[in-house]
Amino acid sequence: MFVSDCLSVNEAGHLTIGSADTVELARTYGTPLYVFDEGTIRDTLRQYKGSIDRYYGGKGLVAYASKAFACKEIYRIVESEGCGIDVVSRGELYTALSVGFPVEKIFYHGNNKTVEELTYAIEHNVGRIVVDNLTELERISAIAISQNKVVPILLRIKPGIDAHTHNFVRTGQIDSKFGFALETGEALDAVRYALTHPGVALKGIHCHIGSQIFEIDPFECAAEVMIGFMAAVRDETGLILTELNLGGGFGIKYVPENDPVPYQDYMEKVSGMVHTTCRKYGLETPFIAIEPGRSVVGSAGITLYTVGGVKVIPNIRTYVSVDGGMTDNPRYILYQSQYEAVLANRAADPKDSVITLAGRCCESGDLVGEGMPIQSPKVDDIIAVLATGAYNYSMASNYNRVPRPAAVMVRDGQAREIIRRESMEDLVRNDL
Numbered sequence: 001m002f003v004s005d006c007l008s009v010n011e012a013g014h015l016t017i018g019s020a021d022t023v024e025l026a027r028t029y030g031t032p033l034y035v036f037d038e039g040t041i042r043d044t045l046r047q048y049k050g051s052i053d054r055y056y057g058g059k060g061l062v063a064y065a066s067k068a069f070a071c072k073e074i075y076r077i078v079e080s081e082g083c084g085i086d087v088v089s090r091g092e093l094y095t096a097l098s099v100g101f102p103v104e105k106i107f108y109h110g111n112n113k114t115v116e117e118l119t120y121a122i123e124h125n126v127g128r129i130v131v132d133n134l135t136e137l138e139r140i141s142a143i144a145i146s147q148n149k150v151v152p153i154l155l156r157i158k159p160g161i162d163a164h165t166h167n168f169v170r171t172g173q174i175d176s177k178f179g180f181a182l183e184t185g186e187a188l189d190a191v192r193y194a195l196t197h198p199g200v201a202l203k204g205i206h207c208h209i210g211s212q213i214f215e216i217d218p219f220e221c222a223a224e225v226m227i228g229f230m231a232a233v234r235d236e237t238g239l240i241l242t243e244l245n246l247g248g249g250f251g252i253k254y255v256p257e258n259d260p261v262p263y264q265d266y267m268e269k270v271s272g273m274v275h276t277t278c279r280k281y282g283l284e285t286p287f288i289a290i291e292p293g294r295s296v297v298g299s300a301g302i303t304l305y306t307v308g309g310v311k312v313i314p315n316i317r318t319y320v321s322v323d324g325g326m327t328d329n330p331r332y333i334l335y336q337s338q339y340e341a342v343l344a345n346r347a348a349d350p351k352d353s354v355i356t357l358a359g360r361c362c363e364s365g366d367l368v369g370e371g372m373p374i375q376s377p378k379v380d381d382i383i384a385v386l387a388t389g390a391y392n393y394s395m396a397s398n399y400n401r402v403p404r405p406a407a408v409m410v411r412d413g414q415a416r417e418i419i420r421r422e423s424m425e426d427l428v429r430n431d432l
């Protein structure tokens with residue numbers, strides 16, 4: 001009925017998430033409000049983990065890409081499911097470590113990790129640093145030597161895959177700021193360079209071809225290219241790489257037209273390619289890591305807003321203004337991302353109007369969506385925007401000094417606050 005399976009409608013005609021009444025949630029915690037369904041997050045992690053067991057005999061790791069949604073509670077949940085994480089900043093790493101996340105299951109990414117960040121990561125013995133460039137490689141080795149350590153690393157490789165997705169979120173193709181290029185020889189040179197640095201131990205390679213991808217082919221193709229490169233490394237340098245991180249990027253359903261591939265299908269096909277290609281090159285199947293972010297939390301989350309105004313511009317459009325917008329969800333402004341909207345307090349009614357959902361910022365472009373079908377909203381109604389669990393809270397801002405919303409996690413119909421709403425005091429905390 002809705003884009004996410006955790007959503008339904010109760011006898012009162014209210015939208016529910018994980019059996020909790022969203023109108024009640026809005027009343028209790030205020031709006032805007034992010035709401036997550038814990039069952040969906042855990043189920044998805046279990047599906048991925050089950051696939052690693054099934055297709056790789058358990059020789060692998062699901063590392064949740066925490067840039068999609070990072071806070072203490074999500075790290076606790078991921079840890080309790082036996083999964084790892086990918087972090088991209090000291091802030092994410094600090095948050096994970098603050099809840100005792102096991103360091104050996106952490107991959108540290110980024111195209112410009114600072115010396116301070118690298119020092120912090122190495123001090124805390126982060127599982128794998130995924131090296132983006134030669135300057136970073138030199139820095140890691142020097143810091144490691146100063147701490148009497150040898151740091152296990154992966155090299156981030158651009159496999160040259162042009163996944164069919166929005167330009168801004170394609171990262172595996174040649175023109176990308178991330179990683180070492182294959183066809184120019186840069187990647188092989190980086191392997192040779194790593195071998196001359198005693199502070200690092202090169203364990204394997206990593207790629208990530210983009211985000212919100214619906215096809216399986218680019219993932220299969222990336223796996224084939226990466227294993228081909230592992231064979232080239234063996235042939236050219238004698239080094240046997242034992243780890244392959246295939247990144248994330250699996251698409252989710254934002255609007256009914258989206259048709260994501262079931263994760264099982266992806267895992268089955270890609271593992272088939274991994275095993276076949278390894279056999280072809282006479283390599284043992286490496287330890288496989290995957291880094292799903294959006295697909296773990298995206299469909300598990302919604303955002304609730306209160307309608308503050310309805311402005312009909314005859315023959316043009318109807319603006320419905322809510323108490324949030326680009327500050328809690330900048331994805332329409334950035335990528336023209338599509339979302340489904342539902343009137344939470346009349347969720348069973350037919351969607352009889354088409355609106356532009358406008359944010360509250362002093363910015364004409366501050367929209368959550370245009371051309372959105374919905375039950376005609378009136379002032380004080382509650383609007384739910386669906387599938388906002390990924391890259392919403394984590395990309396939120398304080399533009400116009402709007403405080404970031406609270407977030408609640410629902411489990412078996414019961415909600416608990418996991419992130420407090422920012423206060424006015426929070427907003428001026430660092431002002432001198």
Ligand SMILES: Cc1ncc(COP(=O)(O)O)c(C=O)c1O
Nearest residue numbers: 065208211248249291292293294
């Ligand atoms: C290195 C890396 N791994 C994993 C991810 C997670 O991607 P997604 O949220 O699309 O699964 C990203 C973001 O695109 C990334 O850059």
Ligand SMILES: N[C@@H](CCCC[NH3+])C(=O)O
Nearest residue numbers: 067169211212331390391
């Ligand atoms: N922020 C992007 C995804 C970025 C993926 C990170 N490498 C989005 O909201 O779709």
